[in-house]
Amino acid sequence: MNHFYIKDNRLYAENFLVEDLAQEFGTPLYIYSKNQILKNYREINQPLVNSKLDYINCYAIKANSNPEILKLLAEEGAGAEIASGGELYLALKFGYLRNKITFTGVGKTDHEIEYALKENIFNFTVESLQEIKVISEIAHRLGVIARISVRVNPDIDPRTHPYITTGMKENKFGIDSRDILEVFTTASKLPNIDIIGIHAHIGSQITEIQPYIDSVKYLIDLIKIVESKGINIRYVNFGGGFGVRYKNVLTHRYIPLEEDNNSSYPSLGGYIESVIELLGSLGKKLIIEPGRSMTANAGILVGKVLYTKQGELKKFIITDTGMNDLMRPCLYQAYHQIIPLVLSDTGYETVDIVGPVCETSDFLALNRKIQKMERGHMFAVMTAGAYGYTLSSNYNARLRPAEVLVDGDKYHLIREREKLEELHY
C-alpha cells in the first residue's frame, strides 16, 4: 500500500487530508510519510536479511537530510553514505554510528579528510590515486589508519538520464579501469592506508536490473585480479541508484494516464535479489547506498495556483512553488506527477505548470494534460521526497518551504518555513 492515496476524490497522506495540512502550514510545503520511509527501508533489507549475508545499508543522506528523517533511519540501524564534511556533521549529530559511515566524492578537501579521520569513520571511498596519497599523508600525520575502498568506473551504461549516470568512461567518478590495478598496488604500499573494499555506483534512477548484474560481475572479476596480487578485499559496495516510479504513481478516473516507456519497475527487494546469488558465494561483506529509493515516494511538495495566463501558444498555470523548492524538473527535465488536491470532473487542458522564479527553466511540468485548475487551487507534486528539499535554494531570495512528517494519525512540523531574517545569516 502507498501511504499517499486518493479517497473520495481527495489526496491523503497517511490518515490526513493533504488539504488540511496545507491549510495549517501554508504552501509551498513538503509532506513526508514516516511509514512509507520505513516500508522502503525494510523492503530493501529483507532479501539481505534472508540471505544471511553480512551487510551495511548506508543511506545516501544527500537524498533527504531532514534531521527527523535522518534520526528515523539511524534508529532503524542504517549507516550513512556521505558526500561532504557537512553531511558527516549531520550524520554524527543525528545518530549514525561511526563504523557505518562511508565517505564518497571526487573532491574531498584536506579539511574534510582530516575531520573524517579524526572521527574515525568506517570508510573512505576513494576516486583517484592523488586522493589516496593525500589521505595517506593526513592519516600519517594524525597517527591513524584510513580504511579505504577504491571506486572503479566500470563503463556500464545504466540507461538513465545522462546527468545522473556516474559509471561511464565520460563521467568524472571512479577510477579508470585501465589504471585500477596500478592504483590498488600503489595504495597497498602507502603508509596508514588499509584497503578494505571495492566500490561502483553506476548512476541514479536506474529502472532495470541488468546494469546491476553487469556491475557486480565486473566487480567480482576485478576482485579476483586484485586478490591475486595479494590484496585482500573484504567489502563489496555496489552503490545505490535503485529507480522509483515517477509516472502514473496514483491513478484515478480524473487523472490522465501518462505514457511510460517503462512497462514495469523492479521491486526494491528485486534489485538486491538479482545480485545476491552472484555475491553469495564470494564470502565478502556487502554495502549498499540507496538514497532516492528510501525517500522519493515518501514525500510530496504541495503548492498553490497563483494565476492562470493564456499566452499566444500556451496556457500557463503560475504557482507559488518552483525551481528553488524542487530543482529536478529544471535540472534534468525530470517528470513528476502533479495531482490536484481535490479531483473533479472539470475536464482537462494542456498547460505549462510554472513557478514564480525569474528563469524560463522554472517549471514543474511542460505541456501537461491535467484537470483544469484555477487561482487558489492546490496540488501535490508527487515523488518529491528525494533530491527535493536537499537541492532547494534561496534563489530570488525565496524562503525554503516548511516540512511536515506524517505518522499514522499524528503529524509533526519537522522544519519550519524559513524566515526573512534567515536570508542574511
Ligand SMILES: Cc1ncc(COP(=O)(O)O)c(C=O)c1O
Ligand atoms: C556514491 C553514491 N552512492 C549512492 C548514491 C545514491 O543514489 P540514489 O539516490 O540514486 O540511490 C549516490 C547518488 O548520487 C552516490 O553518488
